[in-house]
Amino acid sequence: MNADFKTWASNCQSHIETFLESHLPAANTTPERLHQAMRYSVLGGGKRVRPLLSFAAGELNQADTARVTTAAAAVELIHAYSLVHDDLPCMDDDVLRRGKPTCHIAYDEATALLTGDSLQSLAFQLLSEECLADDPSIQLKMIKQLAQASGSRGMAGGQAFDLDSVGKTLTLPDLEFMHIHKTGALIRSAVMLGAYCGGNLNDKQLEQLDHFAKCVGLAFQVVDDVLDAEATTATLGKTAGKDAENNKPTYVSILGVSQARELADTLRQDAFNALKDFDDKATRLRQVTDFIIQRKF
Amino acid sequence: MNADFKTWASNCQSHIETFLESHLPAANTTPERLHQAMRYSVLGGGKRVRPLLSFAAGELNQADTARVTTAAAAVELIHAYSLVHDDLPCMDDDVLRRGKPTCHIAYDEATALLTGDSLQSLAFQLLSEECLADDPSIQLKMIKQLAQASGSRGMAGGQAFDLDSVGKTLTLPDLEFMHIHKTGALIRSAVMLGAYCGGNLNDKQLEQLDHFAKCVGLAFQVVDDVLDAEATTATLGKTAGKDAENNKPTYVSILGVSQARELADTLRQDAFNALKDFDDKATRLRQVTDFIIQRKF
Numbered sequence: 001m002n003a004d005f006k007t008w009a010s011n012c013q014s015h016i017e018t019f020l021e022s023h024l025p026a027a028n029t030t031p032e033r034l035h036q037a038m039r040y041s042v043l044g045g046g047k048r049v050r051p052l053l054s055f056a057a058g059e060l061n062q063a064d065t066a067r068v069t070t071a072a073a074a075v076e077l078i079h080a081y082s083l084v085h086d087d088l089p090c091m092d093d094d095v096l097r098r099g100k101p102t103c104h105i106a107y108d109e110a111t112a113l114l115t116g117d118s119l120q121s122l123a124f125q126l127l128s129e130e131c132l133a134d135d136p137s138i139q140l141k142m143i144k145q146l147a148q149a150s151g152s153r154g155m156a157g158g159q160a161f162d163l164d165s166v167g168k169t170l171t172l173p174d175l176e177f178m179h180i181h182k183t184g185a186l187i188r189s190a191v192m193l194g195a196y197c198g199g200n201l202n203d204k205q206l207e208q209l210d211h212f213a214k215c216v217g218l219a220f221q222v223v224d225d226v227l228d229a230e231a232t233t234a235t236l237g238k239t240a241g242k243d244a245e246n247n248k249p250t251y252v253s254i255l256g257v258s259q260a261r262e263l264a265d266t267l268r269q270d271a272f273n274a275l276k277d278f279d280d281k282a283t284r285l286r287q288v289t290d291f292i293i294q295r296k297f
Numbered sequence: 298m299n300a301d302f303k304t305w306a307s308n309c310q311s312h313i314e315t316f317l318e319s320h321l322p323a324a325n326t327t328p329e330r331l332h333q334a335m336r337y338s339v340l341g342g343g344k345r346v347r348p349l350l351s352f353a354a355g356e357l358n359q360a361d362t363a364r365v366t367t368a369a370a371a372v373e374l375i376h377a378y379s380l381v382h383d384d385l386p387c388m389d390d391d392v393l394r395r396g397k398p399t400c401h402i403a404y405d406e407a408t409a410l411l412t413g414d415s416l417q418s419l420a421f422q423l424l425s426e427e428c429l430a431d432d433p434s435i436q437l438k439m440i441k442q443l444a445q446a447s448g449s450r451g452m453a454g455g456q457a458f459d460l461d462s463v464g465k466t467l468t469l470p471d472l473e474f475m476h477i478h479k480t481g482a483l484i485r486s487a488v489m490l491g492a493y494c495g496g497n498l499n500d501k502q503l504e505q506l507d508h509f510a511k512c513v514g515l516a517f518q519v520v521d522d523v524l525d526a527e528a529t530t531a532t533l534g535k536t537a538g539k540d541a542e543n544n545k546p547t548y549v550s551i552l553g554v555s556q557a558r559e560l561a562d563t564l565r566q567d568a569f570n571a572l573k574d575f576d577d578k579a580t581r582l583r584q585v586t587d588f589i590i591q592r593k594f
Contacts, residue, residue: 034449034457090406109387114453121448124421128440136433143425151418152331156411160331
């Protein structure tokens with residue numbers, strides 16, 4: 001990771017942290033336990049991969065930083081809510097997340113349920129209460145994009161497909177279908193919302209960006225599976241080896257580690273090809289892609 | 298209930314049912330189990346009180362019926378999601394809703410969790426994908442209003458406050474705080490979103506409508522508590538007497554049945570007073586108010 005990118009990424013992460021810190025309800029606002037749990041689940045953790053993608057796509061399109069920060073925070077809140085719900089006993093039943101007890105362990109199940117629900121509402125509140133695009137109808141498009149990506153034909157649908165697949169033999173296309181929904185949809189939102197905050201892109205450019213985001217979303221998941229298979233719980237900050245233990249189909253269980261790594265490289269190349277018309281404007285997006293693919297945790 | 302109102306209400310209910318039927322993903326769309334559970338939890342049940350309020354507020358403001366239907370459906374989806382999550386074992390742990398097994402009983406807990414999550418996303422998708430106001434910035438205002446009303450400083454916050462209050466002695470103001478959030482916020486959204494679909498109201502008129510909605514929201518809850526204390530499970534379509542059994546503070550436990558009924562009447566009068574400047578235009582809103590207060594289940 002070059003020094004320039006490191007500084008840029010760290011600035012983006014601190015923009016997001018400051019924004020979330022001040023836009024999450026204060027811990028002493030009634031109902032206090034819920035607000036504490038919301039802050040616990042969102043602040044001070046995570047790699048903020050989706051926000052980095054939003055900022056990089058925003059830079060490509062000369063977007064105002066304050067607007068991108070808001071849009072990125074909304075996407076991150078949807079991601080955070082999905083983790084809180086995903087960790088619940090009726091889902092993955094996990095006790096460790098980002099090196100800390102999961103929300104329902106630190107608080108309780110009912111609070112974790114309402115925390116996830118409230119984080120989702122807050123995401124849409126953020127996208128609707130500040131001006132994020134010169135044309136408010138573009139802002140409506142952003143909301144629609146995030147809502148679709150979050151729902152039953154997006155992230156939540158991917159999770160449902162995942163649940164149905166435990167113990168089943170999945171084909172590679174099945175696995176791809178699952179991840180395009182479960183992780184990919186929100187990563188595409190991160191990219192597209194960041195870009196929408198800037199000037200108008202034509203349909204061809206929007207398609208190129210969307211194809212880039214689709215490749216990065218899949219690559220992200222392939223790398224995730226490799227890391228889950230190889231890492232230890234300590235480096236991962238969440239329970240390692242859960243997928244194998246739960247008999248969940250993954251890129252590693254279907255392809256093996258070495259072919260999975262090759263697939264990640266191919267997807268990286270596809271992602272870069274999709275950006276070629278943007279030339280230097282897409283430098284940050286390429287750097288974030290490499291950050292995602294070369295990460296160790 | 299007069300015949301004219303009965304016909305009007307039945308028309309509104311059928312508009313909503315048809316709209317929801319066609320805007321919920323089909324039961325054979327992957328992931329099928331999730332989509333079946335979403336349809337199971339939303340269609341063919343409920344009094345559709347919130348949609349009736351949206352339609353009546355829309356009429357007051359000469360709003361287009363198709364627009365109001367979309368807005369009303371969004372509010373109803375938020376309501377439906379809250380019921381699915383509220384019935385989960387970690388919350389009220391209820392097995393019966395609208396005379397049928399609750400979602401997690403008919404399906405399973407994980408599916409019920411994702412069903413609620415997806416219904417919330419769908420609500421915001423509906424509010425952003427069709428034109429609901431001539432000025433798109435009004436539509437952004439509608440989304441903000443529903444997001445705030447749903448989140449931790451609205452409905453979900455009220456539920457958290459409710460959880461915290463089990464077994465505690467609440468004062469009347471505490472109880473009011475809880476219900477203004479838990480039920481009231483969404484009822485206010487129903488009224489305001491319906492009105493926003495029509496022409497511009499001035500600030501004073503918006504305030505009057507909001508005050509009306511606040512009174513109706515509280516009255517709704519007072520009547521709910523009376524019905525829960527008096528009705529049988531068969532007429533209620535959900536488990537009766539749960540509040541007392543769970544040692545939950547209610548208007549009946551604090552005031553007794555007869556004073557609770559008086560409070561409902563006072564709130565009805567306050568609600569009507571708030572509408573007096575609207576004259577005949579508010580006839581439907583008055584009728585819906587009486588429908589809410591005089592209901593038997």
